[in-house]
């Protein structure tokens with residue numbers, strides 16, 4: 001590999017990198033994607049939100065995703081003790097897709113990246129970005145697996161490196177998240193679920209019967225397998241004994257609904273754990289770089305918002321960058337960072353209210369007002385940037401009004 005000149009260098013070929021690369025390439029920009037791994041590779045984050053389908057379509061990837069045979073998804077189900085409630089994502093306030101998929105991310109991410117490559121995007125696998133020089137136009141130092149090194153001169157860098165967080169680390173942009181550190185333990189199971197009432201078209205979020213801030217995901221796939229995981233503050237998991245698999249199964253069986261549902265399940269993948277994944281940055285973009293998806297802020301997995309935020313950021317950054325590359329003046333804070341954070345902060349309101357119990361009281365409220373439920377459903381379906389939705393425009397105030405109503409009438 002020799003040195004090259006491009007318009008845009010993108011670090012990482014996950015969802016945010018692949019979508020951004022495709023959108024820029026379609027507008028005639030020379031893009032190169034550097035990806036340190038080889039695809040397919042495992043990634044966590046398997047439950048998509050319908051809002052993300054818009055970006056997949058915008059990038060010309062909808063056909064390929066629809067043909068892949070992933071598990072159809074039309075909503076989310078929540079269980080706490082004997083309370084079970086569902087959100088149907090087609091019954092929502094904001095216009096736009098109401099269904100999506102539950103995906104094995106290795107396959108899904110490969111489909112997006114391969115489709116971008118078919119469109120003509122240059123992707124180099126096994127190439128790691130080690131260093132950046134922003135003194136003049138950006139210069140990116142890359143190393144290959146066989147220890148070759150080369151440099152890329154780019155007009156702009158998009159950091160789509162996910163938890164790799166390449167630019168936040170190299171440019172010292174990292175700041176602590178305002179959410180407490182949490183841990184997740186997860187795996188894939190052959191679920192052998194015989195309960196015919198179990199709805200495979202929805203993610204099931206279950207709450208621990210004694211600790212309302214411990215929760216589990218169960219994400220059915222189309223091949224009789226599920227992704228299962230638990231999320232909690234580390235001190236609440238410290239009592240668990242044995243291997244990771246034993247720890248996960250012990251805590252899964254503490255929730256009677258999951259214990260019953262998964263009585264014949266078999267673990268088919270090595271259990272893994274992630275700790276302290278919530279992250280934040282001091283700067284999301286300047287006129288030389290922008291952070292996409294998880295390379296910017298990552299909140300929490302409870303509402304499956306990660307891939308949607310990643311794709312939304314890719315779409316917004318590509319639109320802003322096209323203006324800059326065409327010679328227009330761009331204010332990255334006003335045109336990219338602030339509008340992106342509007343939606344991220346909507347999710348933040350709901351994440352915080354989930355853990356302090358307020359939003360759980362709303363979710364499990366029995367006499368929900370249908371119009372209000374549609375507005376909340378829009379946010380759970382990923383439409384967290386739709387400021388026509390009062391629950392986006394004034395997320396904290398509106399949510400607290402509903403919380404008060406639910407807690408007065410039907411405390412769970």
Ligand code: FAD
Nearest residue numbers: 012014015016036045047129161162164293294301306307
């Ligand atoms: P990624 O998909 O992480 O891609 C980044 C890529 O960059 C990787 O392929 C990596 O190899 C590459 N890279 C890294 N460093 C370098 C380097 N130096 N040089 C070159 N390449 C590099 N989201 C959901 O939408 N739904 C869920 O159900 C969900 N569940 C989650 C559960 C947990 C426990 C956690 C922690 C997260 C979850 N998420 C979920 C979030 C989701 O995983 C991420 O938000 C999503 O993968 C972000 O996509 P991305 O494109 O930003 O980065």
